[in-house]
Amino acid sequence: MDLQELSIKLAHYEADGVSFESFIIHNNNQDVIQIIVDGNDELPIFVTQTQEQILCICYLFDGSEIKQEKALELNDVLLRLNVPMPLSSFAKIDDKYAVYGALATSSSLEQIGHEVVTLAANSIDALEAISDYLID
Secondary structure (H helix, E strand, C coil): CCHHHHHHHHHCCEECCEEEEEEEECCCCCCEEEEEECCCCCCCEEEEECCCEEEEEEEEEEHHHECHHHHHHHHHHHHHHHCCCCCCEEEEECCEEEEEEEEECCCCHHHHHHHHHHHHHHHHHHHHHCHHHECC
């Protein structure tokens, strides 16, 4: 399933009792779907696809939002939180911190929907867990 088809299907799909808004973003190098999970505008999920995987990313915060005196401690906390967080991992992309999940390109709509819902919930939980490390 290509990204255009996935975007249309997600816009009419409900997973785990949650609905989605999805928009395709055409980029010169790689098209991306922006997904808003059940009104959570602040933490959209971005989905892209390569030949090997479907990648779902949620950007959490920018490096400039970290209390500088707690930056090293935050990185340690994020590494420790990686294991207990289901279906997701932390990453740093340029100067942005993110949570991501990857799926096989053969994944079903149900599997993709479940991943997006889980990633959205994990993103909210992650921000709550590390709020003491961020500038208010």
